[in-house]
Each structure stands twice: as structure tokens, then as C-alpha cells.
Amino acid sequence: MLKVVVPMASAILATEFVQAQTEIVGNVDSKCIIISETPGVYGNPNPYQLTTAPTSGGVQPIIRYDVLAADFYKAVIEHPIDFSSSPNLDDVVTWSGDVEVSEVSDTNMSDYDTNKVEYDNAHEYQMTVAGSTWFKISSTADYGYNKSFPAGQYTAVVEAECIPI
Amino acid sequence: MKRLSQLLAVFLFCSQPSYSEEVYGTTNNAAQFGLNWVMTNILPEYAGLEVNGLVYQYTAVKDPETDMIVWVQNEYADGNGYIFRNSDDWSGLPGNTISKSFAFPNLSAELWGPGSIEVDGDGSVEDASVIYSYKYDTCFDPQSDPSCPGYENTLEVPEIPIYDPLQDQLVQDELEKKKLQQEEEDEKQRQRRREQWAINNALEELLGEGDIPELIDPAAEAMALALTSRVLPNNYYNLLFGGEYLETVILEGGDIQDNAKARRSNLAQQLLHQQMVDSQYESSQQETK
Numbered sequence: 283m284l285k286v287v288v289p290m291a292s293a294i295l296a297t298e299f300v301q302a303q304t305e306i307v308g309n310v311d312s313k314c315i316i317i318s319e320t321p322g323v324y325g326n327p328n329p330y331q332l333t334t335a336p337t338s339g340g341v342q343p344i345i346r347y348d349v350l351a352a353d354f355y356k357a358v359i360e361h362p363i364d365f366s367s368s369p370n371l372d373d374v375v376t377w378s379g380d381v382e383v384s385e386v387s388d389t390n391m392s393d394y395d396t397n398k399v400e401y402d403n404a405h406e407y408q409m410t411v412a413g414s415t416w417f418k419i420s421s422t423a424d425y426g427y428n429k430s431f432p433a434g435q436y437t438a439v440v441e442a443e444c445i446p447i
Numbered sequence: 448m449k450r451l452s453q454l455l456a457v458f459l460f461c462s463q464p465s466y467s468e469e470v471y472g473t474t475n476n477a478a479q480f481g482l483n484w485v486m487t488n489i490l491p492e493y494a495g496l497e498v499n500g501l502v503y504q505y506t507a508v509k510d511p512e513t514d515m516i517v518w519v520q521n522e523y524a525d526g527n528g529y530i531f532r533n534s535d536d537w538s539g540l541p542g543n544t545i546s547k548s549f550a551f552p553n554l555s556a557e558l559w560g561p562g563s564i565e566v567d568g569d570g571s572v573e574d575a576s577v578i579y580s581y582k583y584d585t586c587f588d589p590q591s592d593p594s595c596p597g598y599e600n601t602l603e604v605p606e607i608p609i610y611d612p613l614q615d616q617l618v619q620d621e622l623e624k625k626k627l628q629q630e631e632e633d634e635k636q637r638q639r640r641r642e643q644w645a646i647n648n649a650l651e652e653l654l655g656e657g658d659i660p661e662l663i664d665p666a667a668e669a670m671a672l673a674l675t676s677r678v679l680p681n682n683y684y685n686l687l688f689g690g691e692y693l694e695t696v697i698l699e700g701g702d703i704q705d706n707a708k709a710r711r712s713n714l715a716q717q718l719l720h721q722q723m724v725d726s727q728y729e730s731s732q733q734e735t736k
Contacts, residue, residue, distance in 0.1 A: 389545060392545075396541065
């Protein structure tokens with residue numbers, strides 16, 4: 283019986299479970315880069331109005347998308363519909379705005395505006411060409427019914443996203 | 448220790464900082480005055496300058512339905528093809544502003560020929576901008592700056608004063624003296640010529656005015672006539688009558704004997720001459736001794 287036990291014990295030792303783990307690490311860099319090239323400035327042509335129109339003393343913000351791989355991303359840019367910081371406002375602010383392609387690095391990007399989809403304040407572009415695309419945003423805020431904006435500093439934010447598809 | 452510090456001081460004194468620097472820069476807008484440009488007017492004139500990049504931008508103005516191709520290009524300086532050429536095909540697309548950048552493997556500025564933006568099709572290009580980026584080594588020519596590595600001191604040629612003998616005061620004085628002497632001599636000669644001319648003129652007047660009785664001495668005139676008549680023999684102005692002068696002397700007997708007296712006389716003279724020469728020779732020999 284002992285003789286049986288020893289070989290059994292030996293078998294147990296021989297079949298002892300051994301395991302190891304190793305990691306596989308991978309980093310994915312985004313193939314879509316968003317760069318704010320020109321910060322916007324609101325002009326105040328009328329007491330009740332803030333606008334980025336250059337003719338009214340404003341500066342239109344410009345955002346650049348660098349897309350390294352075509353047909354893998356869509357750009358969604360939202361012009362502002364509220365102030366991120368402002369003096370206390372007790373009346374309605376009416377917002378309007380637009381986004382357009384202002385510059386391209388490839389001629390085939392020039393029909394991005396034609397093919398874009400708009401909803402709410404969002405402008406959605408299919409990035410079908412690799413390269414750089416510059417988007418220019420316009421924004422206008424009218425306060426009340428021709429009511430003067432309270433004095434102070436007003437800040438609004440343009441949101442730009444690059445969404446993988 | 449003192450010797451070591453001296454050596455270190457000498458080393459520090461002799462060692463000069465040497466470095467070269469690569470300078471990077473960008474040109475002005477090459478297309479600011481038109482869609483054609485010459486690179487020599489665009490790139491700065493630095494030795495060894497190399498173009499390493501280009502950025503262009505323009506706005507294509509066109510109907511989306513039309514075809515349009517825009518070429519941005521630079522010819523080779525030797526005119527053999529293009530060193531850079533890129534096309535933007537806007538056919539069937541709306542116009543827009545396009546911006547592109549390119550990197551080059553440091554192409555020598557000497558390779559770059561005329562640049563241009565050409566439009567094929569319907570449409571136009573506005574607000575064009577073409578900017579080149581470049582670099583150059585400040586020590587491309589080591590002799591351009593003493594701080595460059597490899598700079599070799601040029602031999603300083605000492606300034607040797609050039610002696611111009613004509614500028615020497617003594618020489619100038621002597622030349623001035625000779626000049627004065629020459630002028631005096633010339634003046635004397637001129638004076639002599641004037642006097643001679645006056646004399647000749649006076650003589651001519653005298654001789655020409657033969658009918659002035661007070662100027663003619665009858666005795667002198669007679670003497671002059673006598674002299675004139677004697678100066679030239681008659682046969683100078685008398686005609687010889689032609690013909691043959693026949694021999695009138697006739698020798699009889701045929702032989703003419705030698706004149707022995709004359710021979711002796713010749714021999715005696717020869718002897719005397721030889722004696723005279725010998726005596727002169729002997730006397731000269733004695734003087735040299």
C-alpha cells in the first residue's frame with residue numbers, strides 16, 4: 283500500500299499546476315487632433331448685442347481638426363447657446379450662430395459644408411479626407427428686446443468634438 | 448605647479464571660442480505681388496542656404512459645377528523640369544481656402560528656379576501666400592568669421608613703403624636745376640637764332656638795296672668784284688668746245704729706263720723712317736721698364 287502511495291504522491295508532485303501571466307500593453311493615440319487656433323472675441327456694436335462678426339469688432343474663433351485617418355471620425359462643433367460666465371442676467375438671451383469650413387488642406391474637404399448635418403446648435407461633419415480642416419464659428423447673443431447687457435465680462439464656449447465612427 | 452599654471456594660462460590665452468550656428472528662417476510671401484516670382488528676389492543671399500519647407504495658401508473662387516486645377520510650382524534653376532509641383536483639383540467642388548505645407552530635404556537655394564501659381568480651367572486664385580522656410584550655416588565659409596571652426600588666419604602682408612626716386616628732394620632739386628639750365632640754353636639758342644636772323648635779314652636788305660649810294664663803298668665793291676671773279680675759274684662757266692685732244696708727245700726709242708736716283712732716294716727715306724720707328728719703340732720700352 284505504501285508502494286502505491288509513493289507513486290501517487292509522486293504523480294501529484296509531477297502534475298502540480300504552474301501558471302504565469304504576462305501583459306500586452308497597447309496605446310492608441312487619437313488620429314484626430316483638435317487645436318484651437320484663434321480664440322474668439324465678442325464685439326458689442328449695440329448695447330443689446332454681442333457678436334463675433336468682424337465688422338462689429340468681433341473675432342471669429344477658428345478650430346483646426348487634424349485627421350490622420352480618413353473616414354474614421356466625425357467632427358461635431360456646437361456654437362454657444364449660453365454664457366459660461368457673465369454678470370447676472372434677468373432677461374432672455376437669444377442666441378444664433380454658425381459653423382463653416384474656412385480652410386482646407388485638401389480640395390476634397392471643400393464640400394464638407396455641403397454635406398454637413400445640423401441639429402440644434404450642433405454642426406456635424408464627416409471627416410472623409412485625411413488632413414487639416416479649419417472651422418470658423420460665428421456667434422451672436424441678443425439680450426431681451428433690445429435691452430442693454432449689464433456691464434461686465436461675458437464668456438461663452440464653443441464645444442468641438444472628434445467622435446470615432 | 449607654477450609651470451603647470453603657466454602652461455594652463457598659455458592654453459587659455461591661445462584657445463579661442465569657435466562655433467558654427469544653423470540659422471532658420473522664413474521668407475516673405477512670395478506671391479504678394481503676383482502669381483509669378485523669382486527666387487533670387489525671395490530667398491536671402493546667404494552662402495550655403497538650403498530650402499527645407501514650403502507653406503502655401505490661397506482661396507479658390509469658382510463655380511462648384513466647373514472644373515479647375517491649380518498648380519503651385521517651382522522650376523529647377525536650370526529650367527530642366529520642376530523642383531516642386533503640386534496640384535489642387537477643384538473640379539466639381541466649391542471653392543475654398545486651401546492651405547498646404549511641405550517639407551524638403553534641405554535643397555540648395557541654387558536649385559530653385561522661378562515659382563508660380565497656374566490655374567487650368569474656370570476659376571481664379573485670390574489671397575495667395577507662398578512662404579518658404581530655409582536654413583543656413585553661419586560658418587558655411589569658415590573664412591567668413593574668425594570664430595568659425597576651420598578659420599585660418601590670413602597672412603598679413605607688411606606694408607612696404609615704395610621709394611619713388613622722382614619724389615626725392617635732392618633728385619627733384621637736380622631735375623629742377625637741369626630744367627633751368629635747359630631753359631637757359633634754349634633761351635640762348637633762341638637769342639642766337641634771333642640775332643642770326645636779324646643779321647641775315649639786314650644783309651639781305653643791304654644786298655637787296657643796291658641803289659643806296661651811301662651804303663656802298665666803291666673800294667669794297669671793287670674788291671668784291673675782284674674776289675668774285677677769282678673765286679670761280681673761267682672754265683666753271685665758260686663752255687668747252689667739243690672735240691678730241693690728240694697726243695702730241697712722241698717717245699722715240701721705245702724703252703724707258705728706271706730712274707736709279709729716285710730709287711735710292713726712296714730707299715733712303717724708307718731707312719730713315721724705319722730708324723725713326725725703332726727709336727720710338729725703344730724709348731717706349733724704356734719708359735715702361
